[in-house]
Amino acid sequence: MASSQSAKYLSGDASAINDFLDKFDTFLIDCDGVLWSGDHLFEGIPQTIDLLRSRGKRTVFVTNNSTKSRAEYTKKFAAKGISCNEEDVFGSSYSAAVYINRIMKLPAPRNKVFVLGEVGIETELQAENVPFIGGTDPALRRDITDADFAGLADGSLLDPDVGVVLAGLDYHINYLKLATAYQYLRRGAKFLATNTDSTLPSHHAFFPGAGSCLIPLTNMIRQEPLALGKPSQAMMDAVEGKFQLDRSRTCMIGDRLNTDILFGVEGKLGGTLAVLTGVNKKADWEANEAPARPAYYVDGLADLLAVTK
């Protein structure tokens, strides 16, 4: 490795952390794997967020997790002792809803969305006044029947107004939903994804992520979805537009090279900080085929607290 490519290690070095903090006004912060793993909050996180704010930094939580709306995220933050309002959260569900409503602007009546995902997607679509079906509808949470096969095949069970399939993490994925989404895609619906993370860090382990819930559809139609979460620069443009940030004074903090760090590098932000509490480790960005390399790294985000000791 050329030393110019090496990420600077900040843990335990208060002076280096102070220099790092001085370079930025805004921190875009990933949640899963950085603040917590599933329901387990990492030690010192609320104090670290307070530190950043006490130094006058803006903190924006940028998450690919589509299962929660911004309002639900705000509640989770409060429960974990991190003060935060809805405007500080930018999720992939919100990003997708904004894209559908303000960029795609589908003409009625073929402007309905079939959702493969959880309530977070539904809430953000509602907030943007986008009509949808599927999602958490209990009518789809069951085994497929012969009548379903027949009605999906001849189209009689399909809503002719569906023009988009929006897929994300779905804890209730099943054959009926996949078969239904596939029929809409075969009939020309646009294929969008909140994000395509293959795994979801939770309980100090990994579980199927949004990308693994929707890849059966990609496999069947042989076409990738347009992803509206990190590292999509459509999301970066939306974040920049909303928060009016100076990219050169903004740092992306995250645990994944192929989403968080790539998002910051491709967005030409002033810096990127990797944490080792989630998916990727140092060896991953030192590998030749690394999708992106961070400028800085710490063992855990709370290591930034060294400047207060």
Add this chain to the structure above:
Amino acid sequence: MASSQSAKYLSGDASAINDFLDKFDTFLIDCDGVLWSGDHLFEGIPQTIDLLRSRGKRTVFVTNNSTKSRAEYTKKFAAKGISCNEEDVFGSSYSAAVYINRIMKLPAPRNKVFVLGEVGIETELQAENVPFIGGTDPALRRDITDADFAGLADGSLLDPDVGVVLAGLDYHINYLKLATAYQYLRRGAKFLATNTDSTLPSHHAFFPGAGSCLIPLTNMIRQEPLALGKPSQAMMDAVEGKFQLDRSRTCMIGDRLNTDILFGVEGKLGGTLAVLTGVNKKADWEANEAPARPAYYVDGLADLLAVTK
């Protein structure tokens, strides 16, 4: 297209069909998309099978559909008016069970299989005396809970004797099963698939196939399964061994270029016959990137009956 690459069209040409039949002693025949689509039997199929047998041909039904065992397939054939015994059927579930039991020969106690799939796989594993869990177990046909997340993450819900994950078409696929299979794979279980067809033809339409049920696992572990169905030559070797056939006098009949026709071409069979009643059409094998090209084709298998008229 060079004429030497062109598939010979047999429909309506009794003389050409007679010449074709004379070249072969054994016909390996795909089922879905050739004999039927889902529960819809194509016209003239029982008579066509009778024709082949009346000419002294051996007919072997070689199917990637893993949801039925050979015994269940035999019942389906009888219900459709096609006489057939269990020994005439060679399915991907049987192929996988034979591979696990006779080729892998896993040492006990780590010789248990976690099944992602239907009863057809279970029946064939039982027939080969391979221990298994998962599959149609009702305990896994439910939503994932917090206790599941915790127990899968720390391994307490996992069976330490599982050494193989065998995946196929699963009409009851869900998040809990995918998360469980993934944990076994992360702990070093071998990844096998009955087949990797992306779609399943049914009701004159297409539905998610085995390959689309298991691709979330491939996506998470970044490794393809060893597939035991067509076009895997492990299956061809098993078919050849069981039926003692002369490959030069054997013809594969199927609707899919990337499974059936490729299976026959790579197996160096004497011939391949494509039918247009399933997935692929003539334009598919005339395309530059065609995965394989048939030697002969008919609109439907029953067109062979022209020699009797």
